[in-house]
Amino acid sequence: MELLLWAVPLLAVALLALPLPRRALHAVSVAESALLLLAAAWTTRTVLLRGTAEPAMPGNLLYVDAVSAVLLNLVAAVGLAVCVYAVGYVEGEIRHGALDPAKVRRLYLLMHAFLATMVLTLTVRNLGAMWIAIEATTLASVFLVGFHGGKPALEAAWKYIILCSVGISLALVGVVFLNAASKGALPEGAALDWPALYAAAGSGALDPALLRFAFVFLLLGFGTKAGLAPLHNWLPDAHSQAPSPVSALLSGVLLNAAMYAVLRSTAIVNRALGGALYTGRALVALGVLSVATAALFLLTQKDYKRLLAYSSIEHMGLVALSAGLATPLSLFAAFYHMVNHSFTKSMLFLSSGTILQKHGTREISKVRNLLRTLPVTGPAFLLGLLAIGGAPPFAPFASELNVLAAAFSAGHPILGAVVAVLLALVFAGIVQALFRVFFPKPEAPAAADAAPAAPSADDAAPEPARGEPNRAGAAAVVVLLAAVLVLGLYLPPFLRDLLVRASALIQGVPAP
Amino acid sequence: METLGLALASLQLLAAFWLVAGKRMHSHISAFRAQAVLLAVNVGALGVREVLATGRPDLLVVCAALVALKVVYIPRKLHRTYAAIEYRIEKDFLANIPTLVLACVALVLLVYAAVSGLGASVSATRALLLVEALSVVLVGVFFLLSRRKAIGQIVGLLVIENGLFATGLYASDGMPFIVDLGILLDLLTAVLVLGVLVLHIDDAFETTDTDRLDGLKG
Numbered sequence: 001m002e003l004l005l006w007a008v009p010l011l012a013v014a015l016l017a018l019p020l021p022r023r024a025l026h027a028v029s030v031a032e033s034a035l036l037l038l039a040a041a042w043t044t045r046t047v048l049l050r051g052t053a054e055p056a057m058p059g060n061l062l063y064v065d066a067v068s069a070v071l072l073n074l075v076a077a078v079g080l081a082v083c084v085y086a087v088g089y090v091e092g093e094i095r096h097g098a099l100d101p102a103k104v105r106r107l108y109l110l111m112h113a114f115l116a117t118m119v120l121t122l123t124v125r126n127l128g129a130m131w132i133a134i135e136a137t138t139l140a141s142v143f144l145v146g147f148h149g150g151k152p153a154l155e156a157a158w159k160y161i162i163l164c165s166v167g168i169s170l171a172l173v174g175v176v177f178l179n180a181a182s183k184g185a186l187p188e189g190a191a192l193d194w195p196a197l198y199a200a201a202g203s204g205a206l207d208p209a210l211l212r213f214a215f216v217f218l219l220l221g222f223g224t225k226a227g228l229a230p231l232h233n234w235l236p237d238a239h240s241q242a243p244s245p246v247s248a249l250l251s252g253v254l255l256n257a258a259m260y261a262v263l264r265s266t267a268i269v270n271r272a273l274g275g276a277l278y279t280g281r282a283l284v285a286l287g288v289l290s291v292a293t294a295a296l297f298l299l300t301q302k303d304y305k306r307l308l309a310y311s312s313i314e315h316m317g318l319v320a321l322s323a324g325l326a327t328p329l330s331l332f333a334a335f336y337h338m339v340n341h342s343f344t345k346s347m348l349f350l351s352s353g354t355i356l357q358k359h360g361t362r363e364i365s366k367v368r369n370l371l372r373t374l375p376v377t378g379p380a381f382l383l384g385l386l387a388i389g390g391a392p393p394f395a396p397f398a399s400e401l402n403v404l405a406a407a408f409s410a411g412h413p414i415l416g417a418v419v420a421v422l423l424a425l426v427f428a429g430i431v432q433a434l435f436r437v438f439f440p441k442p443e444a445p446a447a448a449d450a451a452p453a454a455p456s457a458d459d460a461a462p463e464p465a466r467g468e469p470n471r472a473g474a475a476a477v478v479v480l481l482a483a484v485l486v487l488g489l490y491l492p493p494f495l496r497d498l499l500v501r502a503s504a505l506i507q508g509v510p511a512p
Numbered sequence: 513m514e515t516l517g518l519a520l521a522s523l524q525l526l527a528a529f530w531l532v533a534g535k536r537m538h539s540h541i542s543a544f545r546a547q548a549v550l551l552a553v554n555v556g557a558l559g560v561r562e563v564l565a566t567g568r569p570d571l572l573v574v575c576a577a578l579v580a581l582k583v584v585y586i587p588r589k590l591h592r593t594y595a596a597i598e599y600r601i602e603k604d605f606l607a608n609i610p611t612l613v614l615a616c617v618a619l620v621l622l623v624y625a626a627v628s629g630l631g632a633s634v635s636a637t638r639a640l641l642l643v644e645a646l647s648v649v650l651v652g653v654f655f656l657l658s659r660r661k662a663i664g665q666i667v668g669l670l671v672i673e674n675g676l677f678a679t680g681l682y683a684s685d686g687m688p689f690i691v692d693l694g695i696l697l698d699l700l701t702a703v704l705v706l707g708v709l710v711l712h713i714d715d716a717f718e719t720t721d722t723d724r725l726d727g728l729k730g
Contacts, residue, residue, distance in 0.1 A: 135702075139702065158662065161702075161706065162656070162665055162669070165669055165702060166653060166656065166669070166672070169649065169653075169669075169672045169673065169676055172676050172680075173646070173649060173676060173679055176676070176679050176680045176683045176684065177683060179680075179683070179684045180634075180683040180684045181633075183684060191684075207633050209629070209630045209631055209633040210630060210633050210634075213626070213629075213630060
């Protein structure tokens with residue numbers, strides 16, 4: 001049954017490679033993501049019952065534990081929402097002449113190959129194979145980033161592949177040294193095998209000096225892919241230039257898949273060194289740096305998709321610093337925050353796709369009367385922005401509160417205070433953008449006199465007609481928003497259980 | 513065997529310096545190819561030893577793949593791509609060459625200091641091999657960051673990948689076979705992706721100078 005996790009995406013990619021009519025492409029895409037979610041849910045059930053899911057197969061390549069189960073469900077759930085949204089989005093793009101009908105198959109093929117590589121990243125047992133899968137996510141998504149062609153999209157794609165390739169190369173140095181550190185400590189044929197490595201780390205069989213060396217490279221390398229500063233430059237470009245459903249996947253799940261690799265590496269090193277002092281300092285430093293960088297850029301954004309992209313850097317930074325504190329509470333908060341960020345950000349990027357189609361601009365100051373033109377997506381976007389900024393009662397508020405509580409209770413009041421100030425700055429930046437969209441200043445007459453040409457050109461542009469162009473897509477957005485709201489008020493017991501187990505695995509203690 | 517390994521590793525680092533010191537794209541590609549030949553000889557020698565000792569041909573297969581991809585296919589593809597856009601490319605480095613070379617010497621010293629920190633975890637010979645291989649990686653990163661043209665950045669990436677391969681070889685007597693092959697496969701796809709992107713970028717901007725890719729800011 002768990003093997004469906006690999007069989008379904010493979011089959012979908014094979015089907016999408018056939019010359020099918022457009023309706024069939026839509027159907028395959030939605031059916032694949034729905035089946036994938038079912039397979040992920042089944043696997044989660046196995047994990048909850050038995051601790052891990054390791055179906056019998058040659059080589060026992062597939063391995064899912066609590067950490068991968070959390071993120072696997074995110075990939076599948078966000079994937080389904082994105083695929084449902086994509087049907088209406090693609091049709092809309094074709095109507096506007098922004099997408100050549102002949103390129104639809106390529107878009108879907110790349111999107112599903114991208115999903116498949118992310119599932120692979122989260123479910124392979126061997127860390128070397130995980131590294132290959134992460135490299136494959138870059139290769140599958142680079143053409144998606146540059147899909148629209150034209151100068152900015154190609155520029156973004158180029159920056160993306162060059163910086164991520166450098167990052168992934170550094171990560172490989174880390175993997176090599178991880179392998180060297182475990183030389184002689186693992187059974188024959190189990191090199192880089194996660195459960196074996198984890199067990200060996202527990203029994204003190206790994207070489208600590210080589211592990212420390214490895215961790216520096218692993219953190220820098222996978223951290224680049226997760227959008228952590230200082231190597232985050234590719235992210236705002238790639239996420240804002242990609243077609244919106246792809247942006248939702250990039251921000252909502254790809255960053256998590258990269259963070260997953262960081263967390264796995266951290267777990268082994270923490271367990272082998274008998275504490276989180278070494279990894280913790282590095283993670284907290286990169287985390288605070290990322291949140292601070294994002295906070296500064298958020299305050300001056302003019303483009304709402306770039307605004308969302310910088311906010312992703314901020315949230316990944318929060319996850320990293322929370323993981324770096326390495327208390328049970330902080331690790332729980334890290335996973336909880338990954339879940340919340342994933343839902344909220346994908347919902348926002350999907351809404352931004354509808355807004356972009358309707359208003360034809362990415363500039364915050366040119367989008368007007370959103371609540372009127374898009375009666376469902378508009379209010380959802382407003383609430384989503386409040387949620388991602390960290391306003392109660394939404395889920396990101398709850399997890400950010402957990403992160404702060406973890407920082408204070410772990411005995412780092414200064415760190416907690418700094419992060420609280422940075423989060424306030426982030427909130428200010430997002431609310432400022434939100435006000436410019438939803439409560440625009442009436443045109444001041446003096447400004448109109450000074451530059452008569454610009455406002456009149458704006459006035460001349462007709463306001464888009466009222467109505468939702470993509471009903472199914474709007475429904476997907478609303479469902480995601482509802483999930484964000486519910487998760488902020490009530491955490492289902494099975495999810496809490498899963499998150500607790502995941503944090504125990506990363507901390508290196510046996511599950512309760 | 514150890515002497516041969518050390519000699520080959522030093523020559524690979526030398527090839528990395530040849531890369532940085534070179535002025536023309538053709539000399540960059542030749543430096544990369546020379547480095548790949550050295551790497552293939554190294555893998556081949558280890559492979560022969562392994563066949564004699566254990567009868568497993570893994571490393572020989574990897575060696576054959578290395579020769580086919582890095583010595584024959586990729587340099588040829590690079591020469592061809594370059595030929596298509598050559599008339600638009602002039603010199604492509606940010607600082608003057610002696611400065612770049614001196615910076616690379618500093619990088620090697622940095623790696624030496626870092627590897628010395630490993631202490632007794634690695635033997636003296638292995639530590640030297642690692643210094644050479646990791647230096648190739650960092651010199652590659654440096655080369656990539658100091659180029660403005662897309663094709664120069666691709667060569668930088670390939671050299672990084674050479675250094676990685678050597679690091680894998682010296683750090684653990686060969687990575688698990690499947691990982692080695694995966695790396696080569698990735699490399700091939702990466703070059704195809706990059707090649708296609710370079711040509712598209714060329715269409716869109718009529719130059720591959722990435723300094724002109726500066727529309728996205730803030």
